Amino acid sequence: MYGWLWRVLPGGAAIRVALLLVLLTGVLALLWYLVFPFVDRLLPFDDVTVS
Numbered sequence: 001m002y003g004w005l006w007r008v009l010p011g012g013a014a015i016r017v018a019l020l021l022v023l024l025t026g027v028l029a030l031l032w033y034l035v036f037p038f039v040d041r042l043l044p045f046d047d048v049t050v051s
Contacts, residue, residue, distance in 0.1 A: 009016045 005020070006016060009019050011019070
């Protein structure tokens with residue numbers, strides 16, 4: 001997959017690295033702001049019971 005992504009991106013090596021960093025930042029932001037808050041509501045970590 002990484003080889004395919006490297007071949008598909010346009011430009012030289014420096015531009016490809018910059019594009020990969022932008023793509024990685026976008027994926028991480030998507031996870032941080034959309035996916036993780038949705039999953040957090042489904043996880044039972046706030047249900048603390050002491051007996």
